[in-house]
Amino acid sequence: MQRYFATLATIWRLAIPYFRSEDRWAGRLLLAAVVAIELSIVGITVLLNTWNNVFYNALQDRNWNAFVYQLGYFCVLAGIYIVLAVYQLYLNQWLQIRWRRWMTQRYLDHWLSGANHYRMQLLGDAADNPDQRISEDVTQFIGGGPGNGAGILSIGLSLLNSVVTLLSFIVILWRLSAEAPLHVFGIVVDIPGYLLWAALIYAVVGTVLTHLIGRALIALNFQQQRYEADFRFSLVRVRENSEQIALLEGERAERDRLLVRFGKIVGNWMALMTRQKKLTFLTAGYSQVSVVFPFIMVSPAYFAGAMQLGGLMQTANAFGQVQSALSVFINIYRSLAEWRAVIERLSGFDQAIASARAAAVTLPVVEVAPGDDTAVTLKDLALRLPNGAPLLTASNVTILAGDKVLVTGPSGIGKSTLFRALAGIWPFGSGTVTVPKGAKVMMLPQRPYFPIAPLADAVAYPAEPGTFDAAKVSEAVAAVGLPALVSRIEDEAHWNRMLSLGEQQRLGVARALLMAPDYLFLDEATASLDEPAEAALYKLLAERLPHTAIISIGHRATLAAFHRRKISFNRESGQTRLAEERLTQSP
Numbered sequence: 001m002q003r004y005f006a007t008l009a010t011i012w013r014l015a016i017p018y019f020r021s022e023d024r025w026a027g028r029l030l031l032a033a034v035v036a037i038e039l040s041i042v043g044i045t046v047l048l049n050t051w052n053n054v055f056y057n058a059l060q061d062r063n064w065n066a067f068v069y070q071l072g073y074f075c076v077l078a079g080i081y082i083v084l085a086v087y088q089l090y091l092n093q094w095l096q097i098r099w100r101r102w103m104t105q106r107y108l109d110h111w112l113s114g115a116n117h118y119r120m121q122l123l124g125d126a127a128d129n130p131d132q133r134i135s136e137d138v139t140q141f142i143g144g145g146p147g148n149g150a151g152i153l154s155i156g157l158s159l160l161n162s163v164v165t166l167l168s169f170i171v172i173l174w175r176l177s178a179e180a181p182l183h184v185f186g187i188v189v190d191i192p193g194y195l196l197w198a199a200l201i202y203a204v205v206g207t208v209l210t211h212l213i214g215r216a217l218i219a220l221n222f223q224q225q226r227y228e229a230d231f232r233f234s235l236v237r238v239r240e241n242s243e244q245i246a247l248l249e250g251e252r253a254e255r256d257r258l259l260v261r262f263g264k265i266v267g268n269w270m271a272l273m274t275r276q277k278k279l280t281f282l283t284a285g286y287s288q289v290s291v292v293f294p295f296i297m298v299s300p301a302y303f304a305g306a307m308q309l310g311g312l313m314q315t316a317n318a319f320g321q322v323q324s325a326l327s328v329f330i331n332i333y334r335s336l337a338e339w340r341a342v343i344e345r346l347s348g349f350d351q352a353i354a355s356a357r358a359a360a361v362t363l364p365v366v367e368v369a370p371g372d373d374t375a376v377t378l379k380d381l382a383l384r385l386p387n388g389a390p391l392l393t394a395s396n397v398t399i400l401a402g403d404k405v406l407v408t409g410p411s412g413i414g415k416s417t418l419f420r421a422l423a424g425i426w427p428f429g430s431g432t433v434t435v436p437k438g439a440k441v442m443m444l445p446q447r448p449y450f451p452i453a454p455l456a457d458a459v460a461y462p463a464e465p466g467t468f469d470a471a472k473v474s475e476a477v478a479a480v481g482l483p484a485l486v487s488r489i490e491d492e493a494h495w496n497r498m499l500s501l502g503e504q505q506r507l508g509v510a511r512a513l514l515m516a517p518d519y520l521f522l523d524e525a526t527a528s529l530d531e532p533a534e535a536a537l538y539k540l541l542a543e544r545l546p547h548t549a550i551i552s553i554g555h556r557a558t559l560a561a562f563h564r565r566k567i568s569f570n571r572e573s574g575q576t577r578l579a580e581e582r583l584t585q586s587p
Contacts (some may be wrong), residue, residue: 027518213279376434376439
C-alpha cells in the first residue's frame with residue numbers, strides 16, 4: 001500500500017507544477033473545459049439509460065407515435081454527444097501539447113543548466129537515455145498525440161468518468177432492483193439493491209484476478225523501454241563512428257554487439273507476450289461475460305412478468321454502466337502498467353538531475369569565483385574523481401593576463417580535469433579558482449563540437465546565429481588554413497562527421513579568433529595537426545589575439561617555443577607534484 005501512495009505522490013509532483021507555471025491559466029481553463037465535457041457526456045449517458053426504457057416499451061406496445069418521438073429525441077442526444085466528443089478530443093490535444101511544451105522546456109532547462117548533463121554522466125547517469133525521457137516519456141506521461149491511450153489525461157478522465165457514472169447509476173440500479181426483485185427458480189428473494197451488489201462482486205473478483213495476473217507488466221514495460229532506448233543509442237553510436245569501425249573492420253563485432261542488445265529486447269518482449277496473453281484471456285472473457293451477465297440477473301423477473309421489455313433493457317444498461325465503472329481498473333490495466341513505468345523513469349530522471357545539482361554545491365567542492373584581481377589564480381586546489389579518489393593538486397598558481405603557459409605531464413594525471421575545473425564543470429574536490437570579474441574564458445578541447453547548422457553558425461557556436469557577419473567568419477576560416485570551406489559558409493551539414501579531426505581543430509581555432517577571449521585554454525586542441533601546421537596556428541593566435549592569455553596542454557616539445565612558462569605535473573609516491581619553470585623562447 002505504501003508503494004501505491006508513493007506512486008500517487010510522484011504523479012502529483014510531476015503533474016501539479018504545470019498548473020502553477022506561467023501557463024497555468026490556459027492549462028486550468030483547458031482542463032476545466034475537458035472535465036466539464038466529460039461530465040456532460042456522463043449526463044447524456046444517464047438520459048440515454050432512461051430513453052432505453054421508454055423506447056423499448058414503445059416497441060413492445062407497438063406505439064408508433066412514441067416510437068417516432070423517441071427516435072427524434074435520440075438524434076438530438078446523439079448530435080450533442082458527437083459535438084461534445086469532438087471538442088473534448090480537440091481541447092484535450094490542445095492541453096496535451098501545451099503541457100508537453102512546458103515539461104520539455106523545464107526538463108531541458110534542468111538537464112542543460114550549468115553543465116548538469118555532464119555531471120550526470122560523471123555520476124554514472126542513473127537516468128539512462130535522457131533523450132528518450134525528454135522526448136518519449138514526457139509525451140506518454142501526459143497522453144501523447146492523437147490515438148495514444150496512455151497518459152495522465154486519458155487515465156484521469158477514465159477514472160473521473162467511472163466515479164461520476166457509478167454515483168449516477170447507483171440510485172437507478174437500486175430503484176430498479178426494488179421494481180424487479182430477484183427471482184430464483186420462480187421464488188422471489190428480497191435482497192435490497194441486489195443488482196448493485198452483483199455488479200460490485202463481479203467487478204471486485206475481476207479486478208483482483210487482473211492485478212494478480214498483470215502486475216508483472218509494470219517491471220516488464222520498464223525494462224522494454226530501457227532495452228529499446230539502449231538499442232537505439234547503440235545504432236546511433238555506430239552511425240556516428242562509422243569511419244573508425246570501417247577502418248578497424250569492426251562491422252562483425254558491432255553486428256554481434258547490436259544483436260546482443262536486440263536479443264534483450266526480444267527476450268523481454270517474449271515475457272511481455274506471455275504475461276499479456278494471460279491477461280487478455282481474463283479481460284476478454286470478463287468483457288464477454290459482462291454482456292450477458294445483467295440479462296442473466298434480471299431475465300427471470302422479465303419472464304415472470306414483473307417488468308416490461310423497456311425495464312429489462314434499462315436495467316441491463318444501468319447494470320452494465322455500474323459494472324463498467326467498477327471495472328475501470330480492469331479495462332485500463334495494460335495502459336496503467338505502461339504508464340507507471342513511464343512515471344518511474346521520469347522520477348528517476350528527476351532524481352538524477354537533483355543529484356547532479358547537489359554534487360555542484362555540496363561541500364567540499366571546487367569553487368570558481370569572480371575576483372577583483374587581473375589574473376586567474378588557483379588556491380589549495382585538490383581535484384578528485386566522482387568516487388572520491390584523489391587525482392591532482394595545484395596550489396598558488398597564477399596566470400596573468402596575456403600570459404602564455406604550457407601544461408605538461410603524463411597521460412591520466414588529470415591535466416584535462418584541471419581545465420574542466422577551471423571551466424567550472426568539475427566540482428569534485430576542494431579549493432578555489434578565482435577568475436577576473438567580467439573576463440571571457442574559452443576552452444578548446446581536442447575534439448571540438450559543431451552543431452548541425454550552416455558552417456558560419458557552427459563555427460560561431462555558441463553565439464547566436466548572425467552574431468558575426470559572413471565575411472568575418474569566412475576570413476577566420478581562411479586564416480586557419482581552410483580556404484576550400486569558404487565557399488560552403490552557408491551550407492548546413494553534420495560537420496563533425498564530414499571533416500577530419502585536423503580540419504575540426506582548425507575550425508576550433510577559427511572559433512577562438514571570432515570569440516577573442518581573455519583566457520584561452522587549449523586541451524591538445526592542435527594534436528591532430530602536423531608540427532608546421534600547429535606552429536602556424538599558434539603564430540596566428542599570437543598575432544590576432546595579442547592580449548589573450550593562452551594556456552595549452554600538450555606533449556610535443558615544439559610547443560615550448562610558443563609559451564613563456566611551463567607547468568609540469570608528475571606523480572611521485574602516489575601523489576602529484578607541480579613544478580614550474582620559465583621558458584627562454586617565446587613566440
